[in-house]
Amino acid sequence: MKIYDLPDKCGHFGPYGGTFVAETLISALDELRRQYEYYRGDAEFQTEFFRELKHYVGRPSPIYHARRWSDHLGGAQILLKREDLNHTGAHKINNTVGQALLARRMEKSRIIAETGAGQHGVASATVAARYGMECVVYMGSEDVRRQATNVYRMKLLGATVIPVDSGSRTLKDALNEAMRDWVTNVGNTYYIIGTVAGPHPYPMMVRDFQAVIGNEAKQQMQEEYGRQPDALIACVGGGSNAIGLFYPYIGEENVRMIGVEAAGKGVDTQKHAATLVTGRPGVLHGNRTYLIQDENGQIIETHSISAGLDYPGVGPEHAWLKDCGRAEYVAATDDEALAAFHALCRFEGIMPALESSHALAYAAKLAPTLRKDQLLLVNLSGRGDKDMATVAQQSGISL
Template structure:
C-alpha cells in the first residue's frame, strides 16, 4: 500500500497504464486511430484556444458550474453528518455525461472526423453524444442494448429527436457490454472518418485519462464550493461506479488530500449472487475486456459473466482501470448498494428534498443513508448526483408502485 505522500495524480504512464491496469488491448486496425487521438489530445491540452472554447461551452451551453447543495432536511432526517449534493443532474441533457461529450466533439472536429458513434446503457451518454453531434452538424449513430432501449425508451426518443440513429443490439445479454462490442466493430470498419465518443473512464488509452480529465471539473468545482460553504474539506466523497466517469471526476482533484475518504458504490443488484449483480470488486478477477486490463466479472474459464442492475448505467462487467488502481493503493474504497437500497434512496431524496435522482446516483445516495447516521454532526459528506431521474420514472414505478407507465 502506498503512503500518504504519494502523488496520485501522476497516472497513467505514457503507455496508458495505471499500475498494472489500463493499456491498449485493441485490434491492429485501431492502433493508428488511438495514437492519433492520443497525440491530438496531448496538443489540445496545451492549446489555449481549445481550452477557451471548451470552457465557453461548459459555461454557456452545458450550464456549469453546477451547485453544491446542502441537503438540510435529508441530513436532519438521517442524523449525523451534513450532506452536500453535487448537482450534475442540473446540466443540459440531465447528467454529467455532457462534460465529456463536449470535450470529445471538439477533438473530433480537430481530427477532421465527419461521423460520430457511441455506446450507451442508461441513455444519458447517448443523449449527450447526440446533442453535441447535432450542434456540430455531424452524422451520429448510437448503439444500445435492446433491453436498455425498452427500459430507457424516453432517452431513445430524445436521441432520435436530436437526429441520431439508435441501433438496438440483440446479441448476448443485450445491455451495455454488447452495445460497446457493436460500437467497436463499427469503429474498426469506419475508423478513417469516424470518431468513437466513449462514454466512461474505460477502454483503451487515452480514453480513461481523457474522459477523467473532461470530468475533473466536477471535483474542481466541488472542492472550491465546499471551501466557500464550510471553510474546510469534507470527510467523505461518495459516487456511484459503473465504468467510473462521474466518480473519478469527483475524486481526482481530492486524491492528494489524505484526510478525505472516497467511496465508490457499485451495483449490488439482487445481492452478490453470480450473474445477479455488477459489483466487480465483490468476487471479480483481473482480466482484459474491450480495450483495457482491469478488474471484471468472469468465471473460472475467463468467460465474462452476465450482470444485473435496476440501473442500466451501472450494468457493466468491468470497472475503469484507474479505479482498479486506486482500489489496490487503498486510496479509495469500493462497496455496493442493492437494487432495493437504491430504490429506497431514490424515494427518500425525492420525498424529502424534492430531487428525483437517477437510479445510478441513487446507489451513491443509498451508501450515504447507511453511513451518515454514524458520523459526527460536524462531519461533511459530498455525494455526486450524477444525473436526474426523469429517465427512470417508468422503471422505478414498475418496482415501487407495481405500475406500467407508457410514454
C-alpha cells in the same frame, strides 16, 4: 502521498489500463492519443471547452445541502454536487462536449457512441446536433426496450440508434459493436466512449474532461464551508462521474473516497454488477481491469436496476485506486437504491437517477455513524426523470 501522475505514457495505472486491442485499431488510437496530448495543453482548446461548459452545459453545478434528509438520518451533513442540473440531466455531457470539440479539430464528420441507460447516447446526440455532425448510437436491444424514452430523445436530436442483438444485448455488447464500427469507418469517424474504460487514451481523457466536477467542488467547498468534505461518495458503473469527483482529491489524504457499485439483488447472488467488490482482474474492451467473469474467463451477464451501472468492467484507474487503498469500494442493492430514490424525492424535492441513488443509499448508511459536523459530498450524477417507468413498475404501477 507522492505526486500522482498516472497513467504512464502507455496508459497504465499500475498493472491496469493499457491498450489491449486488435492491430486494426492501433493506428486510430495512436492518432487520438497524439491529438489529445496536443490539445490537452492547448489554451485555445481549453478556453473553448470551459466556455461551452458554462454557456451550453450550465456549469458550474451547485453544491446543495440536503438539510432535511441529513436531519432525518441524524448524523453527518449530506451535500449534493448537482450534476443532475446539467443540460441533458447528467454528468455525461461534460465528456461529450470535450470529445466533440476534439473530433471537430480532428476533422471527423461522424461520431459514434455506445450507451446503456441512454444518458451517454443522449449526451452524444446532443453535441452532434450542436456541432452539426452525424451521430450513430449503439445500444443493446434489451436496453432499447428498457429505456424507450431515451431512445426517442436521441432520435429527436437527429441520431440513428442501432439496437445490438449480440451477447447479453446490453452495454458491453453495444461497446463491442461500436468498436467494430470504428474499425471499419475510422477515416471519417470519431468514437466517443462514455466512461473511463476502453483502451488508452480514453480512461485518461474522459477523466480529464470529467475532472471539472471535482475541481469545482474543491473551490466551492472552500468558499462555502471553509473546508473540504470528510468523504466523497459516488456511484461506479464504468466510473466516470466518480473519477471526475475523486481525481482532483487524490492528493487530499484526509478526504475519504468511496465508490458505490450496484449490488443488484445482492452480491452473494448471480444478479449484480459489483465489479470491484466481487470481480477479478482480466482484459476486456481494451484495458486490464477488474471484471465480472466466470472461472474460464468468460464475461458474465450483470444485473442492476439502473442500466447505467449494468456493466461487467470498471475503469482501470478505479482498479488501481482500490488496490493501492486510496479509494474504498462498496455496493448498494436495488432495494437500497430505490429507498434512497424515494427519500430524496420526499425530503428534498429532488428526483435522482437510479445510478446516483446507489451513492445516496450508501450515504444514508454512513451518515448516521458520523458526527453532525462531518460533511459527506455525494455526486448526484443525474436526474431521475428517465427512470420513472422503472420505479413505477417496482411499485406495481404501469404508466
